[in-house]
Amino acid sequence: MSAPLRAVWVALFALLLGEALLLSPPQRPDQTAWILRLLTGDWAGEEPLVVALFQLMGVWPLALAALLAPWLRREPVPLWPFALGSMALGAFSLLPGLALGGTPVPPARWQQRLGSRVVAGGIAVPALVLFGWGVVAGSPSAFAAIWRTEQFVHVMALDFLTLWAVSIGVARHQGGPWALTFVPVLGALAYRAARPLDA
Secondary structure: OOHHHHHHHHHHHHHHHHHHHHHOOOOOOOHHHHHHHHHHOOOOOOOHHHHHHHHHHHHHHHHHHHHOHHHOOOEOOOOHHHHHHHHHHOHHHHHHHHHHOOEOOOOOHHHHHHOOHHHHHHHHHHHHHHHHHHHHHOOHHHHHHHHHHOHHHHHHHHHHHHHHHHHHHHHHHHOOOHHHHHOOOHHHHHHHHHOOOOO
């Protein structure tokens, strides 16, 4: 991975961290209980776009793991622990791993499976459902109001956008039909399905 691209990952990480710590709105008083409700499917009265975004933040790391499959066993610092950490921390975990760089080694069988069209298609199904539900049932104005006033939603949305930017940067670096990644989540999966794993 080139030094300029690694510098981009560092800059994105600094911007995301600075926004989360210094510029985001205050935390809601019942944040822990509210997150537990989102996790357990107790969505009554919640803005559908917030719920869809929350659930998509569970899908994004899977899509990026498939996209990054050729790099996960790089040397000297493997990327897979950072990708695994992104399941909980999103870009806050993934960006430092990308910034460290490294040299990919020939993919193992599990990487080939992770980067397969079958896995990409399986991840795409819930992503399509969540996008569709959010668009049909959600209110952009209500979501914007929540984004301006609630820290978790504010940071989560910025994390989503950061992971989207990561998918574009990674695919562009790997080559091939990287413009597919201009579509969030689904574009990364389409790219992985269209491009050989070892490319």
